[in-house]
Structure formats: structure tokens, C-alpha cells
Amino acid sequence: xxxxxNTALSAINSYQRALATTGHNIANANxxxxxxxxxxxxxxLPQSIGVGAIGSGVGVSSITRSYDQFVVEQMRSxxxxxxxxxxxxxxxxxxxxxxxxxxxxxxSALNGFFGSLQQLSDDPASLPARQIVIxxxxxxxxxxxxxxxxxxxxxxxxxxxxxxxxxxxxxxxxRISDLDAxxxxxxxxxxxxxxxxxxxxxxxxxxxxxxxxxxxxTRQDGQSxxxxxxxxxxxxxxxxxxxxxxxxxxxxxxxxxxxxxxASGNTVLISDRINGGSLGGSLSFRDEVLDPSxxxxxxxxxxxxxxxxxxxxxxxDLNGLRGGDFFSIAEPAVLPSRSNTGNxxxxxxxxxxxxxxxxxxxxDYNGSGYQIFDAASxxxxxxxxxxxxxxxxxxxxxxxxxxxxPSAGDRYLIQPTAQMAASLSVDIVRPADIAASAATxxxxxxxxxxxLAVTGSVVTDASHAQLLATSTIEFVSPGSYQINGSGSxxxxxxxxxxxxxxxxxxxGQPVAGDRLVIEANTGGSGDNRNSLELAGxxxxxxxxxxxxxxxxxxxxxxxxxxxxxxxxxxxxxxxQSMLAQHVARRESxxxxxxxxxxxNMLRYQQAFQAAAQAVSTSNSIFQTMLNAFS
Numbered sequence: 001x002x003x004x005x006n007t008a009l010s011a012i013n014s015y016q017r018a019l020a021t022t023g024h025n026i027a028n029a030n031x032x033x034x035x036x037x038x039x040x041x042x043x044x045l046p047q048s049i050g051v052g053a054i055g056s057g058v059g060v061s062s063i064t065r066s067y068d069q070f071v072v073e074q075m076r077s078x079x080x081x082x083x084x085x086x087x088x089x090x091x092x093x094x095x096x097x098x099x100x101x102x103x104x105x106x107x108s109a110l111n112g113f114f115g116s117l118q119q120l121s122d123d124p125a126s127l128p129a130r131q132i133v134i135x136x137x138x139x140x141x142x143x144x145x146x147x148x149x150x151x152x153x154x155x156x157x158x159x160x161x162x163x164x165x166x167x168x169x170x171x172x173x174x175r176i177s178d179l180d181a182x183x184x185x186x187x188x189x190x191x192x193x194x195x196x197x198x199x200x201x202x203x204x205x206x207x208x209x210x211x212x213x214x215x216x217x218t219r220q221d222g223q224s225x226x227x228x229x230x231x232x233x234x235x236x237x238x239x240x241x242x243x244x245x246x247x248x249x250x251x252x253x254x255x256x257x258x259x260x261x262x263a264s265g266n267t268v269l270i271s272d273r274i275n276g277g278s279l280g281g282s283l284s285f286r287d288e289v290l291d292p293s294x295x296x297x298x299x300x301x302x303x304x305x306x307x308x309x310x311x312x313x314x315x316x317d318l319n320g321l322r323g324g325d326f327f328s329i330a331e332p333a334v335l336p337s338r339s340n341t342g343n344x345x346x347x348x349x350x351x352x353x354x355x356x357x358x359x360x361x362x363x364d365y366n367g368s369g370y371q372i373f374d375a376a377s378x379x380x381x382x383x384x385x386x387x388x389x390x391x392x393x394x395x396x397x398x399x400x401x402x403x404x405x406p407s408a409g410d411r412y413l414i415q416p417t418a419q420m421a422a423s424l425s426v427d428i429v430r431p432a433d434i435a436a437s438a439a440t441x442x443x444x445x446x447x448x449x450x451x452l453a454v455t456g457s458v459v460t461d462a463s464h465a466q467l468l469a470t471s472t473i474e475f476v477s478p479g480s481y482q483i484n485g486s487g488s489x490x491x492x493x494x495x496x497x498x499x500x501x502x503x504x505x506x507x508g509q510p511v512a513g514d515r516l517v518i519e520a521n522t523g524g525s526g527d528n529r530n531s532l533e534l535a536g537x538x539x540x541x542x543x544x545x546x547x548x549x550x551x552x553x554x555x556x557x558x559x560x561x562x563x564x565x566x567x568x569x570x571x572x573x574x575x576q577s578m579l580a581q582h583v584a585r586r587e588s589x590x591x592x593x594x595x596x597x598x599x600n601m602l603r604y605q606q607a608f609q610a611a612a613q614a615v616s617t618s619n620s621i622f623q624t625m626l627n628a629f630s
Contacts, residue, residue: 010057011611033204035065035590076210078579080276085572087281092565109143117535130431148421173241214276231273251335251413295358298417314459315435315530323435330423344406355397367408437527456505464501468520
């Protein structure tokens with residue numbers, strides 16, 4: 001009877017554990033990351049009875065979780081990709097809405113300003129028309145400044161997102177490290193027994209961590225894991241978690257980067273090694289959308305100011321005075337590294353608008369000379385000159401003059417255009433100061449005998465010292481002329497003549513004695529030539545060696561941001577679908593099916609009741625035997 005009783009008791013114990021496990025599954029049916037657990041039963045060693053062997057019951061050989069490592073890794077990878085694109089899309093859409101909205105975008109304000117110049121050219125002496133030009137100019141500069149300010153707010157938002165992401169990441173890596181220690185302790189105390197719930201909790205923490213950045217997980221010594229960020233940066237290693245830090249940029253402390261403290265206690269920046277997840281999305285958005293947008297907005301602002309000022313100086317206002325600067329704008333920004341030990345002072349200005357780039361540059365002093373690099377890629381940039389005032393360094397359309405005493409290793413960040421939009425302002429206050437008329441005028445003498453006629457007169461060099469000096473051009477023959485009675489210059493019909501910064505376009509054939517006069521356009525209030533030139537600047541080729549205009553720059557800025565927002569949104573949707581598929585696959589493997597668990601509970605309950613009946617029968621037989629011998 002002892003054998004029957006022990007066998008029945010083994011069944012009771014085993015099915016009691018099976019029922020407890022089933023109840024545990026049901027209790028955690030909605031617990032995130034929980035994997036269904038299964039009790040594995042096996043018969044115990046049989047007992048020999050001489051003529052054979054008789055079974056001794058059942059035992060629990062293991063309690064395993066339903067788990068597919070490949071599916072879990074796919075789910076982490078999809079989570080990382082989805083959160084990266086989702087964050088990227090959310091941030092890009094903010095800028096897209098800002099630039100595309102007629103009330104806040106740049107293109108509408110740009111069109112309004114140049115449209116007012118077209119209206120001024122219809123009546124260049126009109127003070128109301130001139131006042132409208134100033135008002136539209138102020139609207140344009142305010143709009144550019146407002147967009148720049150909004151982009152700056154997005155930059156601050158990214159700083160906040162970086163801080164919050166790092167806090168969450170550090171909390172998760174610490175939790176993973178603690179769980180790892182608990183798993184090792186459990187395994188050491190229980191031999192082959194697996195702490196299923198702890199393993200699930202660690203997997204869930206790894207899954208949550210993957211939403212912030214792309215990670216790789218390596219299993220070591222059975223149950224322990226090591227976690228690395230992209231590029232091999234350890235986050236959890238040998239039971240220790242490594243905290244990330246939000247640190248100020250080397251050149252701009254207000255801009256946060258991701259750093260980590262190394263074994264020597266030094267903080268190493270790893271922003272360029274972070275990818276995937278919401279943190280990677282924030283960093284890549286800043287590098288690929290926000291910074292280029294700020295730089296291109298500044299390039300547009302500088303192109304507007306410099307080209308408009310140059311043309312405005314070629315005109316004359318209602319008071320008969322030369323036009324001055326219409327706009328004011330800052331020069332390129334230079335930010336020294338906080339680790340510099342010398343006192344070098346680079347001064348940077350724009351030398352060639354057509355060659356002016358938007359990428360940030362890094363100027364390094366190696367102890368014997370300067371080198372310049374692309375700040376993002378680290379690629380060397382071609383540079384000419386010696387860096388003196390007489391022979392400045394020239395690179396990417398910039399002129400760089402260096403002075404002071406730099407130390408080896410000193411570095412400077414050059415932002416060609418990133419801070420320019422915020423500095424743009426209107427210098428003209430009085431409507432009469434708008435130089436709508438050309439600075440000079442040209443005319444053929446009424447006594448001329450040939451059919452020579454002036455078809456146009458354009459100021460080509462507003463800085464010429466003799467621009468307003470009167471010049472008389474007299475033809476000594478149909479094919480040659482003198483200027484102010486001296487020199488001899490060849491002429492062919494249709495040629496233009498340029499004198500003291502003014503070009504005169506001609507047609508017809510002169511005869512000897514015919515004369516032209518170039519003089520200051522005093523009293524030319526009805527002249528609209530310069531206002532027409534000013535209005536035409538919107539479509540002039542200013543950037544990219546003459547292939548890009550203000551209009552195309554504004555349109556390109558809007559379209560590039562729109563493409564980034566749209567493509568990231570599509571990618572986010574695609575990755576969301578992939579993530580949902582992988583989550584569904586995990587649920588099909590590891591998820592708790594309540595109907596299945598109910599069936600298991602009924603099955604185990606019936607087995608438990610049968611085993612209990614076997615115990616009762618064994619007890620009854622044993623009692624009968626005792627009574628028989630008493």
C-alpha cells in the first residue's frame with residue numbers, strides 16, 4: 001500500500017504545481033512581457049519487484065517558459081526602428097507645418113516684399129508705395145526671425161528629449177543590471193532551475209530600452225547578458241551598468257550631446273554612435289533636418305541682405321543721395337572650443353556669395369598651421385591663402401583672417417550661415433531714403449548726326465570712386481571714341497561702353513563728332529531703373545555659383561523638409577506594421593491563451609482529483625488491513 005500511496009502523493013504534488021502554474025499564467029494574462037509557463041512532467045524511477053519493475057509515480061522535471069529568442073530580437077529591432085522614424089517624423093512635421101503655412105512661412109513674405117518693389121517701380125516717386133516697401137521688408141525680416149526662433153525652440157525641445165531619454169535609459173540599464181544579478185543568484189541557489197519571471201522582466205526591460213536606441217544583446221555564462229549600443233559602447237557589462245550623460249557641446253554648451261564616462265573617469269561623446277530609437281531619431285533629425293534648415297534659412301537671409309544692399313547702393317534716393325545699406329546682417333559666427341588654451345582669434349566674412357556653403361566648418365591649429373574640415377563628416381576642406389589680412393584663408397566662399405597666439409590642438413567651429421536669419425533687420429526708416437532711381441543716367445547729344453541711341457544704362461560697380469563724375473564720350477570716327485577728350489577706344493555697332501562703374505548699352509552707328517554723356521541722376525525721381533533691378537533680385541542666380549535664386553532657395557528649403565517629414569512618416573508606418581507583426585508572433589508563441597489555460601486547469605483538476613481518490617483508496621485498503629490484524 002505504501003507504493004500506491006507514494007505514487008498517488010507524487011501525482012498530487014505534481015498536479016498541484018501544474019495547477020499553481022496554470023493559475024500563475026491566468027493571473028499574468030495581461031502582464032506586459034510575460035511568457036506563458038509550462039510544467040513538464042516525467043515519470044519517476046521505477047522500483048524492481050523481482051519479476052519486473054513497477055512505476056513509482058510522477059514528478060515535475062522542469063517549468064519552462066514559451067520563448068523564441070529570434071522573435072524577441074526581431075521585436076526589439078522593429079521597436080528601435082519604429083521609434084526612431086516616429087520621433088523623426090513628429091519633429092520634421094513641426095518644421096514642415098511652420099514653413100508651409102502662409103501665415104508663418106518664408107515664401108509668402110518674400111513674395112510680398114518683392115511684389116511691393118514691383119508696385120514701386122510703377123510710381124517710384126510715390127511715398128505711400130515706398131512706405132509699403134518698408135513695411136513689407138519689416139514683415140519679411142520679422143518672418144525670417146520668427147522662423148529662426150521657432151527652429152531654436154525645436155532645438156531646445158530636442159535638448160529636453162535627450163535629457164528625458166538618457167534618464168529613462170539609465171533607469172533601464174540599472175534595472176537590467178539588477179535583474180541580471182538576481183538571475184545569477186537564483187541560478188546559483190537552484191542549479192538548473194530557470195527564474196522564468198525574472199527572465200521575462202529582463203526581456204521586457206531590454207525591449208523598452210530598444211525603444212530609445214538600437215542595442216545588441218550578448219548572452220554570457222548561461223543566464224547573464226551584456227548590452228551594447230551601436231558602435232560597441234557598453235551599457236551593461238559584467239554585471240555593471242554604464243550611465244549615459246547629457247553634456248554640453250564642445251563649441252556650444254547650450255546644445256546637448258550624449259556622453260559616457262569611461263574607465264578613466266573621462267566623459268566621451270558618443271552622439272555620433274547613437275542610432276535607432278527615439279534618442280537616435282532626435283539626434284539624426286537635428287543633424288539632417290534642423291541644422292540644415294537653420295543654415296539654409298541663414299543663407300537665404302544673407303543672400304537677400306548682401307545682394308539687395310549692393311543693388312541699393314547702385315541707386316539714388318529722392319534726396320539725390322546715393323543709396324545706403326537697406327538691410328543689416330551679421331557675419332558668419334565663430335565658436336571656440338571650450339578646451340582651447342591659446343588666444344587665437346579667427347575673423348570670418350563672406351568672400352563669395354555664389355560659393356557660400358551652409359555646412360559648418362572646423363578650423364584646427366596643429367601647432368604649425370591651420371587646417372579646415374567639414375564639421376559633420378571630418379573631411380578635409382580645400383583652403384587657400386595664408387590667413388593674413390592681405391592674404392586671408394579662402395574656403396567655401398569664406399574669407400578667414402587669423403590673429404593672436406593659438407596653441408596646438410585649439411579648434412574653432414565656423415557657422416557660415418546658421419545664426420544669420422536672427423540678425424537680419426531693416427536699416428531704412430524714411431521712405432524717401434529708398435534708392436529707386438539709378439545713380440547715373442546716360443543720354444545721347446541731341447545734335448548727333450548718326451543714328452546712335454542709348455538702349456539702357458546700368459550701374460555695374462556702385463563702389464567706384466568716380467561713379468557720379470560726369471563723363472563725356474565723343475566718337476572720333478564710327479569705329480573709335482574718346483572719354484573726356486583722351487584715349488582711343490574701339491567701337492563696333494551694338495557694343496556696350498563702361499565708364500566709372502556705369503555700363504551704357506547702345507545700338508546704331510555713330511559718326512564722327514557724336515557724343516554721349518554719363519552723369520549723376522540728380523532729380524531723377526521718376527526713374528524706376530533701380531527699383532526694377534531690386535525687384536529682379538528675387539529671381540537672380542545668387543547661390544550655388546549662380547544657379548540658385550532666393551525663390552528657389554525658399555522653395556527648396558520647404559520641399560526638402562516636406563520630403564523628410566513625408567518619408568519618415570511612411571517609414572514610421574511601415575516599421576509600426578512590422579513591429580505589430582513581430583509582437584503578434586511573440587504573442588502566438590509566448591502569450592497566455594485563457595481558453596487553453598482553462599482547459600489545462602480542468603485537465604489538471606481532474607488528474608488531481610483522481611490522484612486524491614487514489615490516496616483515499618490506498619488509505620481505505622491500509623485501514624482494512626490494520627483492522628484485519630487487530
